Amino acid sequence: MSHDLITHGSKVTLHFSIILADGSAADSTKVHGKPAQFNIGDGSMTDTFEACLLGLKAGDSEKFTLPPEQAFGQPNPDNIYYLERNRFAADAPAEVGSIIAFAQPDGSELPGIIREVSGDSVTVDFNHPLCGQTVTFDVEIIAVEN
Structure with missing residues (x-):
């Protein structure tokens, strides 16, 4: 298992759960048993979300809470x-x-x-259902490829 740290351009495979302020889970890749995969910097995740992942490595688990502006935005x-x-x-x-x-x-x-x-x-x-909400991401890094 590689111990690459997540940097700009890393291909990251991770499980994540999105937890609302009331403690309920809005979404979780674990429910479907299908981890998410994306490249840091490809625009599929917000800059703030990506910044929270930088420096993590496979096997790491982390929780971070983001205000609406850094998560799904405010309703438009x-x-x-x-x-x-x-x-x-x-x-x-x-x-x-x-x-x-x-x-x-x-x-x-x-x-x-x-x-x-x-x-x-x-x-x-048509706003994202989580617009305007402060959300906590609970991530578990499965693999990092640089």
């Missing part, structure tokens, strides 16, 4: 849309709290959370 009012109810399919009705993936022009899908259903209008929030 421009990411809230009002759609007509008839745009929702019978198999995916508009129900408050449900998350529906909307197809984008480029073919990708963007998940939106339904916040309100009023008459024929449906309020859909």
